[in-house]
Structure formats: structure tokens, C-alpha cells
Amino acid sequence: MRRGQMEMVGLVMVVVIIILGIVLYLAFSDKSPSLTGKAKDTQTYTSFLTALSETDVPSCGVAFSQVAGACLAGNPSLCDGKDPCVETQKAMREVLRHTLYRQGINYNLSLGKVENVSGCLANASEMYSPSIPVVYPGGGGSGKLTLSICP
């Protein structure tokens, strides 16, 4: 009886060591370092919006944020008679074409009704959705310029 018990104990010890080894190996060998993740990308895309808002629109001679504000307010006087919403759309298209579109990122850049979409519909599950305020020229209201990024 004693010998049988000792054999059992020995067997259990061997099994415990093997299980311990496997568990620890699995737990710690394949962990790939995760980057700063969501915070980092949100910061990058927010800087995208800020840079876009301060970019000059040559056809209007003023910054994008002002043209976008005029579009939201329905005010055509800013762009020498041209439709500010059309100029906003053109500027968005050109910027996105050389940046997010070229990188293959699925996005939806929207300013009220003016939208520029590539593979990221309004109701789709988004990863990030930073936005910045856009003010009407001369005050009196504001809207949002939103960049949604889809996986």
C-alpha cells in the first residue's frame, strides 16, 4: 500500500510539472507587444482634422474651416460666388485622395450633408470617430467635422 501511494505521488508530481511548464510557456511566449493602440490613432486622426481645418482652400483664399463654416451656414459670399459646399467637397476629396485613400484606410469624413466616404458607411461599426467643431463665419452657430475610421 505504501509503495502504491508513493508511485501515485510521483506520477502526480510529474504531471504537475508538465502542466505548469505548458501553461507558463503558452502564457508568456507568444505575447506580442501591443502598441499604444486606440489613444495613439485617435490622436493621429484628430491631428488630421486640425490640419485639414487650417489648410487654405485656393479657390476661396481662406482656410478650410472658414469655407466649411460658410457651407454649414449656407453663406455663399466667402468664395467669390462659388458654392462653399462644393469647394469644401473638392478640398476634402483632394486631401483624402493623397492620404487616407492612398493608405487603404476605410473612412467617412463628414460635415453635415457634405460627405466623403471610402468603405465606411455611417451605420457601420467604427473604430474611432474623432471630430472637431466648425463655426459659422461671424458666429451664430456651429457644426462638426467628423472623421470615422472603420476596420
Add this chain to the structure above:
Amino acid sequence: MRRAYTRCVRNARFEKRAQLQSMEPILIVMFLALIIGLLLLFSLRIGDREVEVTATKEASKQDLLLLGRIANLPELSCPKSESAKTYCIDMFKAEAFRQLMKDDDVARSSYYPLLGASEIAVEWIDMDSNGASINKSMVLYDNLNSSGVRPAVAYSTMYNPASPGAARMFATVTIYRRAG
């Protein structure tokens, strides 16, 4: 004679069992020492792994901070009157900086503590009044001798002081570092 033989065999069996029983404590102690040793070694590996993960996260964060600092350097930034909420790079300063980094080894090494072993490039979108655009680019600093690279990106504007009307253009600043 037969009784002596039987007794001999019985004694031999007893001896073997006694040997086995006396080996057991040694084996137990060796197993325990093995477990303790394995645990010690694994704790070392965990420690190493944590340092590695922290180091990589830190590197990412540093890249983003660096991108912010680059555009704020007096060597590259727009005059104070131009830079509003975001980063603004003066195109003519950028060209002068690029030339300095390319031609002057002493100057390039003096910026090493800030820029390190990296390549810093800026692209900007030159739009015209008809809505068409061209993508232009410039490598500001190149001190990277590596094939595997890890880019970090920030967005900015490129200011052209020679063009009074449409002076600020959408720009992308990319810093490439050795991956891994």
C-alpha cells in the same frame, strides 16, 4: 540447502525494496528543487518580457512626441503669426534644413540626440484654384540604415511664405525608424 536459497532470494527482494524506498526521499527533493528552479527561471522570463513590452510602447509614444516637437522647432516652424492651433512647417526653412542635414555632417550629428537613427519625410498637397492637386515631398533628415522600418505619422500644414494668397497646404510628416 533449499531453505538457504529461499532465504537468500527473500533477503535480496527485501534489499531491492529497501533500496527503492530509500531512493524516494532523494527523488522528492530533486523534484521539488526542479519545480523551484523552473519557477525562478520563468519569473526571469516574465520580467524580461515586461521590459520588452514597455520598451516598445515607450518607443511608439516617443515617436508621436517627436513628431510634435519637430514642427515646433525654430529650425522648421512657421513664424509665430502663422502657426495657429496645429503644427505649421515653413517650406523655405524646411528646404534650408534639408540642405544642412544633407551637406553638413557636423550639423547632422548635432541633431542626432533629437532625431536619432531615423528618416523624416514630409509630403504636402499643392492644390490649385480649380480643385486639382499635386503631391510634393521632401526628406528632411535621413540617418536610417535599415530595411525593416516602422513609420509613425502626424498631420501638419506646410506654409509657403512666398505665396501670400493660399499659403498653407495640408502636410503629412512621417518618421521612419528601424522596426523591432
Add this chain to the structure above:
Amino acid sequence: MKGQLEVSFQWVYVLIAGGAFLLMFFFVFKSCTESGDERAQGMSVRATANAISLAAWQEGSVNFTFAADVSCVGDVLTLQALEGTARSQLDQVPAFLPPRLAGKSNVVTREVALTQTGVPSIRLGNVVYALDERTRYYVQRSHETRLKHVLGNSPSIIYVDSFSNLQVPGGVETVVLVGDNLPAVTLPQTKAKVYGVTLSEPQAIFYTASNDRLGSPKVELYTGDYMMVGAVVAARPQTYRCAKENFARRTGAVLGIYHTRNENLAIDFQNIPDPRTQVCIEPLMRANLLIFNLIDGRSARLDDLSTATTPLMTHQRTLQGLGCPVIA
């Protein structure tokens, strides 16, 4: 009896075998952690040096906790860990650091620029000052305004009317006396290392205490307020010289970039038949001549910076008024 002896003999084997195994693993563990510690220490001092280097390029204030010796090795500011042999250089960062960093330190980066009200400033670069909690500065009141302007309020700096009867609290490792006529002072009773700096334009004179009195002075020339304050924080002539030269190098690079930029702008404007930009050419070229005279090889002539301020800012104002791109 024989059985008992046999049993205890077996247990000796058991103990030896088990002990040998444990010892083996223990040595492996110990050597791994030792090299890990060394690596960590090296990483820590390198991380600190990198952090100071990085902080140096942007205005602001950062706090560190580290222990390091500051020295100038071949014109390069260097940090060396106080325990162990780890060393990391700061590499041409324009930093004025106290002689020793023993505990918590507040590293302050300040921008250096030529300024005038109502006109965009002409930025020249940054300098870094570190105030260490175990370094105590006793500063004569005549320098209070200037120091506070650059370093802000700090518990490390005590403004005094006279240097007599200074009581140095425990835990202070370094004392720096800053005044106008230091050799006449009585040194405070303290085990801390004592340095002295007299600041009277255009010189900063450095002293180190030996045999209960301030020893022979080392004279260093300096120019500009920011340089003088740097002398206070460095408290050692070699470190101060290192920092000043690094600052001159970077400012020289910055001015060189401004010069190239303005030259190319003026050339472009010459090729554009636009009266709005044609008026910009002459003021840009005049400013550029001044900037050119401020550069000596690759470094800035720090002596001339303050005298160049007014004429440069006049050109800056002119350019701004004409709607032209300003100097920088």
C-alpha cells in the same frame, strides 16, 4: 544499529543531491539578475540622458528622479550614474546642470529669442536648467529678479541679503553661493560640497571651496542674461563652457537656416512681378546681412546677439507692416 547508520547515510545523499540542484538554479538566477541589473542601470541613465535631451528641444518643465554626476568630457556634457559605472552623454544639448544630480530634479527648458512687443519674436533655440533638490543655491538679492524670470520660484534657491550665518539643512549635498563679491564670505558650516559663482557683467567667476575658504577662481566670460543664469546652475566652469558652446552651435545652425530661407525668398520675389512681394526684397536682404554677421563659422557670436536685437527687430517690424513674410 547498522540499519540506523544505513538510513542516515541515505539522507546525506538526499541532502547533497537536493542542495546541488538548488545551488545550480540559484547561480543561474543570480547571474541573470545581475546582468539584468546592470542593463537596467545602464538603461536608466541612458533613458535619463535621452529624456533630458528630448526635453531640451521644447519649452516646458519636467521632473526626474535620478542620481548622476555631471561633467564635461571632451566638450560633451555627460551624465554618469552615481552607483556603478553606467555613463551616458547628453551630446550637445544646451543644458546647464548642477554639478551633481542626487535626488529629485526639476528640469526646466526655456526658449531663447529676440523679442519686442507687437512683433513676432526671432527664436534662437532653447536652454535647459536643472534644479536638484539636494543642491541649495544661496543667491544675493541683487540677482533675484533675473533668476526668478528664468527659473521661476524654486525651493532650491534661497535669496539672502548676506552670506553670514547660513544654516545649511541636512540632506543638502551641494551648496552654490551666488553673489557679487564671494571671496569675502564666511563659508557655511556644512559637509556639503561648496561652489561659488560671482556674476558681474561681463564675467562669471567660479570658485570651489577648499580648506574652509573659497579657493582660486576660474574666470569664464559670458554674455547675455540667460548665459549668466546658466553659470549659476552649472557652478563649474567646464560644464558651463560645454553648455555655452552647445548653445552657440545650435543657435548658429538656426541662424544659418534663417539666412538661407531669406536669401531664397528674396530670389523668388525678384522673379515674381508682384508689387506686394517686390517691396519685401530690400528689408529681407538687410536683415540677412545682420544675420550673416552674427554667425562665426558654424556657431553664433553670442557676444553680438544682444547688440543685434534692436536693428533686427526693426526689420521684423518693417516686414510685418508691409505684409511681407517676417524674418523667422
